[in-house]
Amino acid sequence: MKISGVGKLLRIFIGENDKTDGKPLYEDIVLKARQKELAGATVIKGVAGFGASSRMHTAKILRLSEDLPVVIEIIDTEEKLRDFIPVVDKLFEKAGCGGLLTLELAEVVKYSPKGSVSK
Numbered sequence: 001m002k003i004s005g006v007g008k009l010l011r012i013f014i015g016e017n018d019k020t021d022g023k024p025l026y027e028d029i030v031l032k033a034r035q036k037e038l039a040g041a042t043v044i045k046g047v048a049g050f051g052a053s054s055r056m057h058t059a060k061i062l063r064l065s066e067d068l069p070v071v072i073e074i075i076d077t078e079e080k081l082r083d084f085i086p087v088v089d090k091l092f093e094k095a096g097c098g099g100l101l102t103l104e105l106a107e108v109v110k111y112s113p114k115g116s117v118s119k
Contacts, residue, residue: 007039008078009106012088016045017067018097025095026070032087039076039111046071051100075106 018025026043033041049069074081081103092099 005108007075007106007108008081009104010074010076010081010084011100011102011104012072012074013051013100013102014070014072014097015051015067016070018070018095018099020091020095025091025097026072028091028095029072029088032091033074033084036080036084036087038074038080038084041072041074044071044073045069051098075108075111078103 012029014025014029016024016026020028030041030043046069051069074084076084085101085103088099088101
C-alpha cells in the first residue's frame with residue numbers, strides 16, 4: 001500500500017481503563033484498524049488530561065493506577081477513515097464508554113514499508 005499527498009489523520013481520545021472483553025479498548029481499535037488494512041496506527045499514552053466530565057487524570061508517583069488519557073492516531077485516506085468511524089462507535093458501545101474522535105488534514109510526505117528503498 002502506498003499513500004502520498006493529502007491524507008487524513010483520525011485521532012481517537014479514550015481512557016486507559018476503557019476495556020472490551022477484559023482487554024484494553026485501544027488494543028481492539030488498533031486490531032480492527034489492521035484488519036481493515038488501514039495504513040497505520042499508533043497508541044500514545046498521556047501523562048495528564050481531562051475530558052467531557054472535567055475530571056482530571058494524572059500520572060503521579062503515588063497514583064500509578066489512574067485512568068490516564070490514551071490517543072490512537074490512524075493515518076489513511078478520508079474515505080477509509082470515514083468507513084472506519086462506525087467500527088469505533090460499535091467498540092465504544094461494547095466498552096460502555098465515550099470518547100472523542102477528530103478527523104484532520106495530514107500531508108503524507110513519505111509512507112513506505114520497512115526495508116524499502118526510495119528512488
